[in-house]
Amino acid sequence: MKATVYVTIKQNVLDPQGSAVEGALHSMGFDEVSKVRVGKYLEFDLNITDRAEAESRITTMCEKLLANTVIEDYRYELV
Amino acid sequence: MKATVYVTIKQNVLDPQGSAVEGALHSMGFDEVSKVRVGKYLEFDLNITDRAEAESRITTMCEKLLANTVIEDYRYELV
Numbered sequence: 001m002k003a004t005v006y007v008t009i010k011q012n013v014l015d016p017q018g019s020a021v022e023g024a025l026h027s028m029g030f031d032e033v034s035k036v037r038v039g040k041y042l043e044f045d046l047n048i049t050d051r052a053e054a055e056s057r058i059t060t061m062c063e064k065l066l067a068n069t070v071i072e073d074y075r076y077e078l079v
Numbered sequence: 080m081k082a083t084v085y086v087t088i089k090q091n092v093l094d095p096q097g098s099a100v101e102g103a104l105h106s107m108g109f110d111e112v113s114k115v116r117v118g119k120y121l122e123f124d125l126n127i128t129d130r131a132e133a134e135s136r137i138t139t140m141c142e143k144l145l146a147n148t149v150i151e152d153y154r155y156e157l158v
Binding site for chain 1: 085086087097100101103104107109110111112113114115116117118119120121122123124125126127136139140143144145
């Protein structure tokens with residue numbers, strides 16, 4: 001299976017990286033841009049055939065390593 | 080409009096961050112994981128109504144700032 005994980009900073013948490021990118025875009029003349037949020041995007045292969053097991057393993061990976069659940073949200077896709 | 084941009088390292092370029100994450104996952108017992116690729120994920124609002132113009136502006140933003148097109152690929156979604 002192929003997994004894609006999206007890790008984003010929670011809405012109520014300040015996103016300094018997003019603010020920096022927004023500022024840079026504005027300084028380059030892209031004033032139409034607002035509310036920039038920056039996150040991580042991971043792709044990987046999973047050598048598991050059972051979907052439920054794959055979902056459980058990905059959740060554990062996210063909770064333990066891929067996302068800092070205090071300040072980040074995560075979601076994933078499995079194909 | 081809401082834009083989502085995905086920036087990933089090109090397939091033929093070494094992804095040290097991906098290798099580091101893969102090693103960490105393996106050391107935590109997630110041996111079923113392979114080919115980990117890590118990239119950036121950006122969300123932002125665009126104060127543009129014309130889709131063609133929005134696409135053109137995002138392409139320019141990606142080419143100029145959001146992606147290092149020498150080693151990275153980018154794609155985007157507009158909703």
